[in-house]
Amino acid sequence: MTLNFREFDKDSSDDSSEDDSDHEVSEMEQGVIDSSVDTEEDDENENNKDDQNSSDDSEDEVVKAIKAEKNKPRDHPPSIKTEDFIVDICFHPANNIIAIANIVGDVLLYEYSNDETNLLKTMELHLKACRDVEFDNNGVTMFTTAKDKAVMATDVESGKLKQCFENAHDEPVYKLFPLDCNKIVSGDDSGTVKLWDLRRQDPIFTIKIGEEYISDMITNDAQKYLVCAGGDGMLTSIDLKGSKIFSRSEQYDAELTCMGLFRSETKLLVGSSVGKFYLFNWKEFGLHSDEYIGQKHSIQCMIPITQNIVVSSGEDGILRAAHMFPQRQLGVVGQHSLPVEALDISHDGQYIASCSHDNDVKFWNISYFESIDSLIDVNHKHNKKKDMINNLPSSNIKNASDFFSGLV
Known part of the structure; x- marks a missing residue:
């Protein structure tokens, strides 16, 4: 911010003097x-x-x-910059550790605090680019997959390999979803889903649900149904206990890219490559109950923050927050200069992390959402265009009106 101040020059020059020959002035008058x-x-x-x-x-x-x-005072960890392209990130479920999977097949484990981030170890796991990294619920085992078609389970503490399913799929695996410490689901580039148990070599079941890649998978605490989003624009649910397809949605005119659960796992929110959100009731996966325009660009990733608030990002590199019930934009949480690849939330709910095509991981303190959620007047009329660009407390960029308000 540049401020121009007017300078005042002191006038040191004397006025023109009177001619003494024309005007005679007494000493008293002169005084x-x-x-x-x-x-x-x-x-x-x-x-x-x-x-x-x-x-x-x-x-x-x-x-x-x-x-x-x-x-x-710093309220979030400093950014992490890596040499290689970052494909995915995942927070540890109990400790201040974040896993970073990169394009050369490695996973980097970083310890973080408000003041610093430290590289704990580098795990050279896959021969080709990593696609996904996930921790089990206890944080004891880390699951990874890659373009080399392998699914691996690694002990977090020792770094030793616990299980490796080589050639787990005929096509490269795109997405993983851990069910518990032993079971994990994988989805590949050609629409095949498999359920694995670390205690056996062969998959429990294999189901072909489409022809395009499996972009995301999710289930609730009951783990009766696994919902899969795909590049073919369809939402497919699988009965995990019956090992069969439960339902298929109508086909949408865009790729379905990411998902999140809200309202005590009764609402499923699905993002798309055209910037739309589709809202489904749980177990009613055939047709959405509502849809929203999230942004103009593709929504690549989302993370639920509270029961009502979601943060999403994608091609434009901007992390936006929205209240979903009813829907309204809250503003910008943070921003990258290039597209954002993945989002995750820390075990204590204090931070979210985002990775972009700039080979960086940024942290954002989002603890303020807990108090904001209950104060939001969703029935009050808002300016959607203004809300879309409003910078929230976690953003590195200040709203000009907020900054100057303290100077008036």
Whole structure:
């Protein structure tokens, strides 16, 4: 921010003198005139000083405001920059650790705090690009998959391989979803879903649900149905206990890219490549109950923050928050200069992390959402266009109106 201040120059030049031959002035009269001139000069000097002080005060307030912003205590970990393209990230479910999967097949484990991030270990797991990294619910085992078609289970503490399903699929595996410490579901590029148990080599079942890639998979606590989103624009649910397809949705005119559960797992939100959200009632996966325009660009990833609030991102690199019941935009949580590939939320709910095509991972403190959620007046009329670009407390960019409000 550049502020221009007007400079006041003191007038030190004397007025033109009178010719003594034309005007004779007595000593007393001269003394009165000199006294008057001195008084006027003193008054002018005082006025100039007052104006200068006023300018200095304004400048001091701006400087103070800028310094206050810079000196605020850090409320999120510093960013992580890597040498290789980041494909996926996953927070540990119990500790301050984040896993970063990259395009050369490695997984990097970082420990994070508000002050720093430290690389704990680098695991060279796959021969080709990693596609997905996930922890089990206890954080003991880390599951990974890659373009090399392998599904691996690795002990987090020791880094030792616990299980490896080589050539788990005929096509590269795109997505994993852990069910418990031993069972995991995998979906590949050609629409095949498999359920695995680490205690055996062969899959429990194999189901072909489509022809396109499986972009995301999700289930609830009951784990009766597994819902799969696909590149073919269809939502397919699988009866896990019956090992069969439960239902298929209508075919949408875009790829279905990501999913999240809300309202005590009674609502399923699905993002798409055309920037739309589709809302489904749980177990009613054939047709959505509502739809929203989330953004103009493709929604690549989403993460539920509260029972009502979702943060999503994608091609434009902007992390946006929205209240879904009823739907309204809340504003910008953060931003990257390039498209965002993945989002995740920390075990304590204090941070979300995002990775972009710029080979970086950024952290955002979103603890304020817990208090904001209950205060949002969803029935109040809002300016959607303004809300879409409103910068929330976690964003690195300040709203100009908010910044200058303290200076008025």
